[in-house]
Amino acid sequence: MTLYWNRSVTMSKREAIEQLKTAVRLSPENVPLRVLLADALFEYGLFEDAEAEYENVLVYEPNNAKARLSLARACFQSGKYYKALVLTEDLLKTEEAPGGAWTLHARLLLNEGDVQKAVEQYKKGVAKDPAVADPNFAERLGIGMKNSPVVDGKLRHSTIERTNDSSIVETARTKFADVGGMEDIKEQIRMKIIYPYTHPETFRVYDKKVGGGILMYGPPGCGKTFLARATAGEINAKFISVGLHQVLDMWIGSSERNLHEVFEAARASKPCLLFFDEVDALAASRSDMRQTGGRHIINQFLSELDGVDSDNDGVVIMAATNAPWYLDAAFRRPGRFDRIIFVPPPDLEARASIFRLMLRSKPIENIDFELLASKSDKFSGADLMALVDEAVERKIAEAMKDGIPKPLTTKDLQNAAKNVKPSTAEWFHIAKNYATYSNADGIYDDIINYLKLK
Numbered sequence: 001m002t003l004y005w006n007r008s009v010t011m012s013k014r015e016a017i018e019q020l021k022t023a024v025r026l027s028p029e030n031v032p033l034r035v036l037l038a039d040a041l042f043e044y045g046l047f048e049d050a051e052a053e054y055e056n057v058l059v060y061e062p063n064n065a066k067a068r069l070s071l072a073r074a075c076f077q078s079g080k081y082y083k084a085l086v087l088t089e090d091l092l093k094t095e096e097a098p099g100g101a102w103t104l105h106a107r108l109l110l111n112e113g114d115v116q117k118a119v120e121q122y123k124k125g126v127a128k129d130p131a132v133a134d135p136n137f138a139e140r141l142g143i144g145m146k147n148s149p150v151v152d153g154k155l156r157h158s159t160i161e162r163t164n165d166s167s168i169v170e171t172a173r174t175k176f177a178d179v180g181g182m183e184d185i186k187e188q189i190r191m192k193i194i195y196p197y198t199h200p201e202t203f204r205v206y207d208k209k210v211g212g213g214i215l216m217y218g219p220p221g222c223g224k225t226f227l228a229r230a231t232a233g234e235i236n237a238k239f240i241s242v243g244l245h246q247v248l249d250m251w252i253g254s255s256e257r258n259l260h261e262v263f264e265a266a267r268a269s270k271p272c273l274l275f276f277d278e279v280d281a282l283a284a285s286r287s288d289m290r291q292t293g294g295r296h297i298i299n300q301f302l303s304e305l306d307g308v309d310s311d312n313d314g315v316v317i318m319a320a321t322n323a324p325w326y327l328d329a330a331f332r333r334p335g336r337f338d339r340i341i342f343v344p345p346p347d348l349e350a351r352a353s354i355f356r357l358m359l360r361s362k363p364i365e366n367i368d369f370e371l372l373a374s375k376s377d378k379f380s381g382a383d384l385m386a387l388v389d390e391a392v393e394r395k396i397a398e399a400m401k402d403g404i405p406k407p408l409t410t411k412d413l414q415n416a417a418k419n420v421k422p423s424t425a426e427w428f429h430i431a432k433n434y435a436t437y438s439n440a441d442g443i444y445d446d447i448i449n450y451l452k453l454k
């Protein structure tokens, strides 16, 4: 009985979220509505979705202190401690910081093992707003306790967990042939990365400088990671993919050493393609990073890129981000990420070939690929994959009923398309703001052109 009741409550909250999402789609500029949606996502435990939605709110109201705190909380909840820390410290510099910003800071400091400072910040927060007091947390801080876990201002047991496998060396088997469409992007990668690697002598003849990495940006699910992996496959290099958020979070306090280890791992497995995902985690332009430490990590990253202390020969570097606007301009200097590529959603032709690729190992019957492509405008590669998945699941369910597995038809896929919403519109909505208002050095021209063509 209880179980049933719980479930129905959950269902209705979920429905509320869906309704809010629809409402936001209809009036994207309604900020209070977006806040409602973000809060609902947070309460429902969808912290990463809440994070994205609070970021959307801040596009419209960058100084909204409550939203800034909520964003930091969402990051904290999903374990993005580093980002949470940067956001919180930024917020604390302003007059409007609510009491909760101090207590959140206290939690983050405790994570870092800085108990004394955590206690200080916690007390400040409660002084500012008694409502943010949290007895359980105060207990963890050793405030008013006999058996304090804190000895001489240090935790008895570290609360931070560390792991060593922040990077995994892969052997990439994906090739460009597995990537549908995107011919001009593939060509740019060939020129910048593959040919200098396979035909260095030709570049020498023309005294053409080689080196530097490629930074890809664009809406999520459109093949950035996939392309990086395929590039490694093309040159038979090992592939190391590093999520920077993850690196920074796991190693708060020693991120610099960890970054060095990642580069060393790549140098030790030459030839190797080192891929940095979410490179925006080093988001310097958004804030001046943490007063301490932050700048060092960026500098460390840049000098590893430059190969100052080590030899980067045989190490190819690529990076990707969904949020290029957070990136420090220093990354774009020659020899670093000096080639910036916009990876748009697949166009008509690309969608047809992605469908072909995705269906190549499945039973199909007279599929009209061109028709499917024309019915899936604005779909990302990941959306197309979800669509195919949905169709396959239905087919399997049918086969379970009548015992005969039948091939997929155009109709099956069209029906599935009705249930999959394209996910790229939201990104373009945000991107358009940046492209319109902060395109000083023309880096978002590709976005503007793309939107004009649409």
Ligand SMILES: Nc1ncnc2c1ncn2[C@@H]1O[C@H](COP(=O)(O)OP(=O)(O)O)[C@@H](O)[C@H]1O
Pocket (backbone or CB within 6 Å): 178, 179, 180, 181, 182, 219, 220, 221, 222, 223, 224, 225, 226, 227, 320, 346, 350, 354, 357, 380, 381, 382, 383, 385
């Ligand atoms: N052009 C493409 N051809 C084939 N599959 C694609 C393509 N673009 C995206 N996909 C599929 O969608 C998935 C998600 O893409 P991904 O590279 O992770 O996106 P991003 O890194 O841009 O967020 C990939 O794993 C791949 O299966």
Ligand SMILES: [Mg+2]
Pocket (backbone or CB within 6 Å): 221, 224, 225, 226, 277, 320
């Ligand atoms: Mg990716």
